[in-house]
Amino acid sequence: MRGPIASGAILLAGMFIFLKFILPMVTAPLPASLIYLYLALTLSGIMIFGTMSASGLESLMGPIFRFLSGKGQSGVGQMARLAVLVLFPLLVGWQTYTRLAPSDLPPAENRTIHPAPPGEFVGLANPYQNNEANINMGKGLYAAYCSPCHGANYDGKGTAAPGFNPPPANFSDPGTIAQLQESYLFWRIKKGGVGLPVEGMPWKSAMPRWEEELSDEFIWKIIMGEYDGAHQSPRTWEEEE
Amino acid sequence: MLNRLKFLSTAIFVGMFGILGFTLVLASDPPPANDSGGSVSVRLYQVEGSLPADDPNSAQWASVPESEFKLAPQVHWKDRIQEVTVKSVKVKGLHDGQNLAILVEYEDPTDDPKDAAAVEFMVGDKKAHFAHGQPMLQVEGGPVNIWFWKKENGKALDMSAKGFKTLTTQEKQDVTATGAWEGGSWKVVFTRALKTEDEQDVQIEPGEWRSVAFAFWDGAVVDGLVKEKGSQKAVSSWWSIRAEPSADNSIFGWVIFGLLLAAGFEMVVVRKLRKGQSA
Numbered sequence: 001m002r003g004p005i006a007s008g009a010i011l012l013a014g015m016f017i018f019l020k021f022i023l024p025m026v027t028a029p030l031p032a033s034l035i036y037l038y039l040a041l042t043l044s045g046i047m048i049f050g051t052m053s054a055s056g057l058e059s060l061m062g063p064i065f066r067f068l069s070g071k072g073q074s075g076v077g078q079m080a081r082l083a084v085l086v087l088f089p090l091l092v093g094w095q096t097y098t099r100l101a102p103s104d105l106p107p108a109e110n111r112t113i114h115p116a117p118p119g120e121f122v123g124l125a126n127p128y129q130n131n132e133a134n135i136n137m138g139k140g141l142y143a144a145y146c147s148p149c150h151g152a153n154y155d156g157k158g159t160a161a162p163g164f165n166p167p168p169a170n171f172s173d174p175g176t177i178a179q180l181q182e183s184y185l186f187w188r189i190k191k192g193g194v195g196l197p198v199e200g201m202p203w204k205s206a207m208p209r210w211e212e213e214l215s216d217e218f219i220w221k222i223i224m225g226e227y228d229g230a231h232q233s234p235r236t237w238e239e240e241e
Numbered sequence: 242m243l244n245r246l247k248f249l250s251t252a253i254f255v256g257m258f259g260i261l262g263f264t265l266v267l268a269s270d271p272p273p274a275n276d277s278g279g280s281v282s283v284r285l286y287q288v289e290g291s292l293p294a295d296d297p298n299s300a301q302w303a304s305v306p307e308s309e310f311k312l313a314p315q316v317h318w319k320d321r322i323q324e325v326t327v328k329s330v331k332v333k334g335l336h337d338g339q340n341l342a343i344l345v346e347y348e349d350p351t352d353d354p355k356d357a358a359a360v361e362f363m364v365g366d367k368k369a370h371f372a373h374g375q376p377m378l379q380v381e382g383g384p385v386n387i388w389f390w391k392k393e394n395g396k397a398l399d400m401s402a403k404g405f406k407t408l409t410t411q412e413k414q415d416v417t418a419t420g421a422w423e424g425g426s427w428k429v430v431f432t433r434a435l436k437t438e439d440e441q442d443v444q445i446e447p448g449e450w451r452s453v454a455f456a457f458w459d460g461a462v463v464d465g466l467v468k469e470k471g472s473q474k475a476v477s478s479w480w481s482i483r484a485e486p487s488a489d490n491s492i493f494g495w496v497i498f499g500l501l502l503a504a505g506f507e508m509v510v511v512r513k514l515r516k517g518q519s520a
Contacts, residue, residue, distance in 0.1 A: 012259075036263050043259045047252060057248070064251055069514035084258070085507055091261035092503035093496045100492045106282045106450050106481030118379075148316060148323045160323060163313025165478035193317075194370060194377045202377040203368040204479055206317045213319070 004060045008046040015042045111166060112199040114180065121187035128220050138225025141218050145210070146226070154230035164206050171230035178232040185223045185234075190216070250510045280308035282481035283453060285334035285341050285445070287488075292335055292342045297421045297428035302344055305333040310455060312475040317372045318405065325475035326350070326459035326468065336435060336484045341445060344430045347457055352422035354393035355460025355467050358429045362386045362443035363452040363479070364401075371454045371479050373402040386443045388431050390418035392460065397431060401441045413439045435484060448486030452479045 019035045050060035067073075070081050128134050143152065149168040151157040156170030169176045177185060187195065193205025210219060227234055286305055293299030310332065314325045326349055333344045345358055363369045367383030370376075374385040384403040390396070397418030402408040415437045420429040435445040443451060455477040458469040469475070 036260075039263050040260055043256065047256070051248075051252075061248060061251060064255060065247070065514050068251065068254070068511055070511070071515065085511075088254075088258055088261070088507055089500045089503035091258070091265060093500040095261055095264060096496045096499035097492065100489075100495055102448070102486060102489070104282070104284060106483070148314075160313045160316050163311045163475070163477060165480075191378060194375060195379065196377075197379045201368075202380055203363075203370045203382065206313070206372075206478070208317055 003063065004046075004050045004056065005063055008043075008050065008060075011046060012039060012042055015039060109201065111201045111204070113166075114184070115197050115200040117184055117187040118195075121183050123181075124183035124186055126182045126186075126220050126223060128217065128224065130224060134221050135224050135228045138221035138223065139229055140225070141214075141222045142225045142229065145214065146222065149206070154226065166201075166204060168207075171226055171232065174232070177227060177230065178235065180235055182220075182223050182227075182234045185226070186216075186219055189214075189219050189222065247513045250506075250513055254506070254510050279310050279329070280332075280480070282450075282483065283308045283332050283334050283343070285336040285343070285482065285484040287447070287485045288335050288337055290337070292337050292340055292432065294340070294342050294430065294432040295417065295419045297344060297346075297419060297430045298423075301335070302333055305335060305344075307331045307333045307346075308480075310477045310480060312455070312457065312477050315372075315456075315472055315474050315476045318375075318472060320472045322469065322473045325457075326461070327457040327475040330455050330457065330477065332455070334482070334484075336445075336447070338435075338447070338487070340432060340434050341484060342430055342432045344428060345455060346426060346428045348426045349422070349457075349459055350425050351459075351461050352392070352427075353460040353462065355391070355458065355462075355470065356420075356422075356427065357389065357391040357458040357460060358418075358420070358427065359387050359389045359456040360431055361388075361454040361456065362482075364441065364443050369403070369452075371476070373405060373408060375404045384441065386441060388416045388418065388433070390420060390429050390431065392420060392422075399433075399442070411439065411441050413437075413441075415439060415442060445482075445484050447484040450481050450483050453482040454479050 016035070016039060019030055019038055023030060047060075049056075051057045067077070067081060068084075070078070073081060142150075147158055148160045149156075149158040149164070150171060151161065151168075154171040156168045156173075158168060161168050171177045188207070190209075190211045192209035192211075193207035194202050194209055196202035196205060214222075223234075284306070288301075293301040308331070309329055311329045312325065312327055314322045316323070327347045330345050330347045333346075335342050343360060345360070347358075349356060361371070361373075362385060363374075363383060364386045365383045367381060369383045369385045373387075374382055376382060382403070384401055387400040387402060387408070389398045389400055391398075397414075397416040399411045399414045399416040400408055401411055416431060416433045418429055418431045420427055422428075433442075435447070437444070445451060457475045458473075459475075460470070461468045
């Protein structure tokens with residue numbers, strides 16, 4: 001017969017395998033702290049469920065009591081008990097050390113990739129007609145000014161890209177310009193990295209403040225060329241409804 | 242028979258053992274690498290005795306772990322270039338509690354008088370843009386401190402900047418540097434006191450993080466022109482730097498305290514259980 005302890009252990013192991021190996025096949029890998037939290041919850045669940053009735057309590061806790069007290073044990077049982085009793089203080093000591101030891105990791109920085117634009121840039125419409133001539137002019141300007149970092153293929157893999165942190169945006173990724181309005185791009189190109197609010201960490205961005213070198217007309221046309229080249233469409237208000 | 246205390250203490254024991262076991266198995270997430278797979282920080286290891294201050298080739302450097310950062314052409318403002326000679330830099334650091342030494346090592350096929358290297362730091366609490374602390378539109382920025390070495394000068398310049406065309410050589414020079422070229426690569430060691438009296442300087446407090454960036458110029462002369470000069474250079478983004486704090490032995494006291502506490506708790510649990518069973 002399988003006792004509640006074995007069932008509990010199987011459930012915990014199963015939960016661990018699920019969270020650590022199976023779930024990441026469909027989602028991003030879970031951080032260790034989250035797996036840890038779920039396993040602790042599973043363990044508490046097992047303890048609560050196992051101790052709801054007197055007979056359940058006896059079958060869950062009885063073997064643990066007998067194992068820990070060590071009465072009438074010999075051979076493997078005795079060795080296992082000794083191992084547990086030695087391991088526990090060592091785990092506590094190890095945990096104390098890892099918590100107190102100085103970390104080599106710099107403090108985490110959560111940079112907002114697409115912070116809110118200043119009010120004057122919200123909802124601006126591209127004043128230039130979306131036609132082939134304008135798109136081609138935009139692509140030419142993109143090749144000259146933007147492609148060294150953002151890549152000739154609009155994929156963020158320009159020759160200058162590898163040294164930058166944050167890396168240049170990949171426009172072919174559906175998570176970048178496809179999520180944004182043209183007015184947002186106009187702001188980001190015109191004001192550059194230094195125009196970002198604090199949550200965008202402007203001190204790290206290498207994006208030039210292009211208003212110092214390019215006219216508004218050039219910027220709007222670059223935006224057209226960029227969307228066309230990356231095979232994306234700007235987000236519009238209609239789509240959001 | 243089960244009594245409540247016996248149950249509670251065992252449950253706590255099992256719970257704690259489980260939690261500690263999980264932690265052991267899960268340990269922690271892998272340290273964050275940067276997006277291009279390089280390092281994210283420089284560690285100035287603490288040494289007893291002297292620093293290899295003026296000697297980039299000192300044997301003392303051999304055992305120091307290195308960080309590596311990729312470099313990009315300076316594209317942020319005009320006179321940008323799109324190709325640079327120096328593609329990445331290896332950085333090592335040491336300190337002795339008073340002074341620090343930072344060694345930068347990078348490939349440059351030729352030894353030229355105009356070859357140059359620089360290390361940049363944010364100064365004070367305000368964030369500074371990595372391009373010479375240029376003004377930001379929505380954030381009040383701070384200044385930067387730049388340590389600049391050029392082969393033909395044979396020494397370091399201790400400089401400050403807060404915005405374009407504000408780069409100035411400080412009145413009080415606190416930095417020394419020595420470079421050595423061999424077999425297609427430069428090794429330059431910068432040295433300074435961890436802390437100075439000059440408020441224009443970065444102050445390195447062991448245990449605290451600072452921001453650091455690097456820049457390199459290939460001074461080779463091609464068709465009568467210097468290949469990289471001024472704003473035409475290889476640059477890094479901001480990364481983190483920290484001087485290792487002195488070993489804190491009180492940690493081991495706490496570890497022993499934890500061990501004893503856990504062992505004592507175990508003894509109580511086992512005694513309770515034994516009493517319960519014989520009763």
